Amino acid sequence: REVALPNGPLYRVAGFPLSIPCHVSGYEGSRTQEFEWFLYREDSGGRQMGVVSTRDKGFPYTPFQARVRNGEVRVERDSGDKVRLVIQRLRVEDQGKYECYTPSTDTTYQGNYSGSVTVKVIPDSLQISYTRSLTSQPVPEGAELTLTCSSSIRSEQLTHLSITFGKRDGGERSDSGAGGEVSTIREIISIDRLLGVVPGRFYKKRYDDGEITLQKRNGEGGQGLYVMKMKAVQPDDAGSYFCEASQWIRDPDRTWQRIAQRTLDIGNLTVQPLAESLGVTSSPRGEVTLQVGSPLILTCEVLGLASEVNSGLLVQWMKRGSVSGDIVEVARMSPDGVVSWGDDLSRASGGSMEKVSEGKYSLKLFSVRPADSGVYRCVVSVYAGRKNPSPSTPATLTQRSDGVTVNLKIKEVLVSAVAQLPRGPLLKRGSTVTLICNTTVTTTGPVQVQVQWLRWPMPKPVNPRKPGGVQLDSGAVTPPMLIAALMYDGVANIYVNDSEISIDRLSAISYRLRIHMVTVEDQGLYGCRAEVWGQDQHGGWYSTGAKAESNAVNVYLYARAADLLLIPLVVGISSALFVGILIIATVTCCFMKRLARQRAPK
Incomplete structure (x- = not known):
């Protein structure tokens, strides 16, 4: 029989949980073993103090009786032969050597029936604070969000600090039937105990795109200043934000243990969707009738963009032809101000597209032609919070104006x-x-x-x-x-x-x-x-x-005279040649036979 506990000493922080696993192996009897925990305080002169038992409710000594009754001190069973001693809120006087004893179920003595580990209780020095809390004022979609959290630890032991920014989403009904709401916690981004930046599972792509960052700076009084930035908030970013600081230590078995943790609520974020405020209008409205050769001036105005949001705009003028009904692009202005002409490249020298003022754009055709008749619409794609988006960046929202019908007075031809x-x-x-x-x-x-x-x-x-x-x-x-x-x-x-x-x-x-x-x-x-x-x-x-x-x-081409004579000429020559060869062959054959008869011996 062997009782195993982690190697010590274990350094834990006062006021935070302590968990010590205990595992027994090589035993006889029931697979469900009993466990008893004892404490040997440093000032007790080697006297043991009963803490908690799995089989005897009256086992705890007086200092632990109330704590055992209210569940602050308890034994949690992982399996029949593996348990954990849990002290929910560790006290300074809980420092000492803890012994895990297993009452015998064996027919003979078979080895170790107990094991022990030393626990050192260190003061709580974990501090956390924030610079500015979130207010209930709605933030427009695409605005930049900056959250700052300060934290520090002072300990004689070598401990590490990690910082996590997260968000709680409310509004989901619980399954208990009580009608309450259950919040979903999502980690946004962290600096782990080894100073590595780790994005949350739902925020990895935005982190890879550079839209979410977390930096550590040196604050006042030796505190670390942690600054999280979201370049462009989205409607899904609404929720209750918090900052969480954790203190870590490496135990003698080389495993990392969280020994202290504090969470600080920063406030609620409300996001106003761009779709609720954005509007696109074009003028003149309705219908315009012009003479061929007259200038055409159309104006597009973008309304509802928050001044504090630095957004890029792609503005396009589209036309549905009055005859063919096809929709073509006339001209566009990219977010960086570059104008390009669409399907009719000849318009590049016969028109212009300009940004008149903030959110106001004009299209000018110097001399309209019959092909310019149709229904014009201004189409605006907004990249909220992204002044110069990359070509692969999808637009936050695209809206189009009402149509302007352009008719031309064309003379009858x-x-x-x-x-x-x-x-x-x-x-x-x-x-x-x-x-x-x-x-x-x-x-x-x-x-x-x-x-x-x-x-x-x-x-x-x-x-x-x-x-x-x-x-x-x-x-x-x-x-x-x-x-x-x-x-x-x-x-x-x-x-x-x-x-x-x-x-x-x-x-x-x-x-x-x-x-x-x-x-x-x-x-x-x-x-x-x-x-x-x-x-x-x-x-x-x-x-x-x-x-x-x-x-x-x-x-249709007729044959020439020379072409017509060619056929009989070729036929005549071929026939004459054939007849001549036939005569020569016949004469030669007969002459050779006669000559052969004359030379034959008589």
Whole structure:
């Protein structure tokens, strides 16, 4: 039999719990062993004092009777042969040597029936305080939170100090049915006994992102000053905050033991969510009607941002087109003030986006075009408490304004286009193909026509609908290839490199496409597409949106005379050669046979 206790001496702090484990092994009899604890005070002259027993309620001596009755001194059983002596509030007079005795259950004497360990009681020197408590005043989401806690210990023994900042969340109902609320304690961040910074389980990502920090500084009177900062509080950060200081010592068995602990409530934090205060408005409101070429000025205002919160803003102007219904980005200003243009990059030279004042932004289009009509909205993404967020940082909240409908007074434009293949000699390989596109525009004011030439593959079969052309069914053919274009400003663009192509303007309404040295690959159906461009009051050109596609004409190449003679020539030569070889072979064969008969012996 052996009774085991930890090695001593054990240094513990007055006023705080003492726990001594005792384990018996190698015994006979019942698996549930009994235990009796004795104390030998240093001034008792070796006399023992009964503390507590697992089998005898009358075992404690007078100094311990009341403490045993009220549970301050007790034995807690971990298993049948393992218990712990617990003194809830250690006193100075509790110092001495504690003996754990196990009454015999063995048939014969088998070894040690008791073990002992010395306990030293040291004064309580753990101090903790805070600089400023939290008030009940709500803190806006994204504001910075700073909590400061001071703590120190003075001990002749080598002890270490750890500091923990934590939070209690209330509001959860208990399962007891009494209707009470149960608080959930969450550790935010700590400096452990070895001076390492350790984030709580629920706060590790924010700590890794640098949003929560804890620093130790030198305070007055030798105290340590511990400063915890949250760069941007969130609604989930609401709750009751506390600071906890713990004193640690390393026992002779090399294990760390917490010997003192104090918790100090700092106050309650109430967070006002950004969603309850943020507002985004745009002006002018409702509907705006402008002439083509007029300037468009839209203003976006962000309301409800707390002045003490240093937040970054991403401001975007979005537009839903009045014709297509697609939503596109017009322009944006990033939190660092950089302006970029969205889907229509040409606007970069024809507009501006500026920060007029704090929380107020303007979008200017110097000369509106028909494509600028639609519904505009200002979309604001707020990064609460983060002035310059990283690209991977999610926005705290995104809100958009009501729509501003922009209508343009567009003059009526009618346009038509007809493609023609002028009559002439049959088209053959190597000749020049000429195609004419005649356009008709009905409108007021100066206009220009932009013409594109398109080619479709040769259909199977080709079905002429009318003299001089084939009417295309756009749903039944493959997409066309863009061959060439004459822009509204007179610039000619050729898009096919394997053919010699030229394009020019014959008159105000007539446009010509020529394909020089035509090849078989140039065969197909050809058509033209006309688009009308108007001129605004400032002299700038814009697309009116009026378009027309012509009929399609069939370009087919006939064989040349030289190509037609080639076949009989080849056939004639081949036939003559075959006949000559046949005659020569026949004559030679007969002559050789006759010669062989003449030389045969008679």
